[in-house]
Amino acid sequence: EVQLQQSGPEVGRPGSSVKISCKASGYTFTDYVMNWVKQSPGQGLEWIGWIDPEYGSTDYAEKFKKKATLTADTSSNTAYIQLSSLTSEDTATYFCARGNNYRFDYWGQGVMVTVSS
Amino acid sequence: DVVMTQTPVSLSVSLGGQVSISCRSSQSLVHNNGNTYLSWYLQKPGQSPQLLIYKVSNRFSGISDRFSGSGSGTDFTLKISRVEPDDLGVYYCGQGTQYPWTFGGGTKLELK
Numbered sequence: 001e002v003q004l005q006q007s008g009p010e011v012g013r014p015g016s017s018v019k020i021s022c023k024a025s026g027y028t029f030t031d032y033v034m035n036w037v038k039q040s041p042g043q044g045l046e047w048i049g050w051i052d053p054e055y056g057s058t059d060y061a062e063k064f065k066k067k068a069t070l071t072a073d074t075s076s077n078t079a080y081i082q083l084s085s086l087t088s089e090d091t092a093t094y095f096c097a098r099g100n101n102y103r104f105d106y107w108g109q110g111v112m113v114t115v116s117s
Numbered sequence: 118d119v120v121m122t123q124t125p126v127s128l129s130v131s132l133g134g135q136v137s138i139s140c141r142s143s144q145s146l147v148h149n150n151g152n153t154y155l156s157w158y159l160q161k162p163g164q165s166p167q168l169l170i171y172k173v174s175n176r177f178s179g180i181s182d183r184f185s186g187s188g189s190g191t192d193f194t195l196k197i198s199r200v201e202p203d204d205l206g207v208y209y210c211g212q213g214t215q216y217p218w219t220f221g222g223g224t225k226l227e228l229k
Binding site for chain 1: 148152154156158164165166167168171172177209211213214216217218219220221222223
């Protein structure tokens with residue numbers, strides 16, 4: 001069974017950074033890209049970018065290129081997203097989602113990031 | 118960016134009824150390889166989104182045949198028949214044809 005288990009809620013001060021993890025199980029981690037999706041409170045879904053765990057290659061939506069950094073550790077089957085220079089606009093739930101042929105077929109449970117001083 | 122527009126924003130339905138949700142894209146979703154990468158997702162209250170339909174009309178593993186997708190080019194529809202309580206939530210269409218991948222604003226399905 002494919003599972004994506006994300007880390008717990010985060011609180012970050014304005015200007016700081018947070019790093020969220022997504023541990024994959026039930027499939028070969030390097031066979032699929034991992035995507036990240038943002039959902040602001042009460043809002044819709046925004047694609048942030050993806051990482052290919054096998055090669056470490058990444059692609060980002062333009063608006064997140066200076067905000068998010070995607071990495072992956074194949075030894076632990078874990079993908080990460082680091083969000084930097086936090087502002088109130090970064091307060092949101094962040095999902096990891098496996099990419100499979102241009103669709104997101106399995107999703108993590110989501111991590112709530114709150115930016116507060 | 119490809120803008121995805123869903124209508125209606127909200128929908129009330131009786132159990133056992135049928136509903137349709139429309140999704141229109143600002144550009145054709147036909148990929149250079151001939152495929153159309155339009156998917157539908159359901160986000161139940163307090164949960165993460167789940168994949169229902171991919172490539173316009175293909176049901177994902179374990180998805181009931183009460184869900185059906187259709188459409189082409191820029192105009193797509195999700196139909197849900199014999200609505201059950203577990204179908205309630207917010208439905209999103211999403212495109213994977215052109216970067217950045219984008220989603221519609223969502224359609225909230227509620228009980229009448």
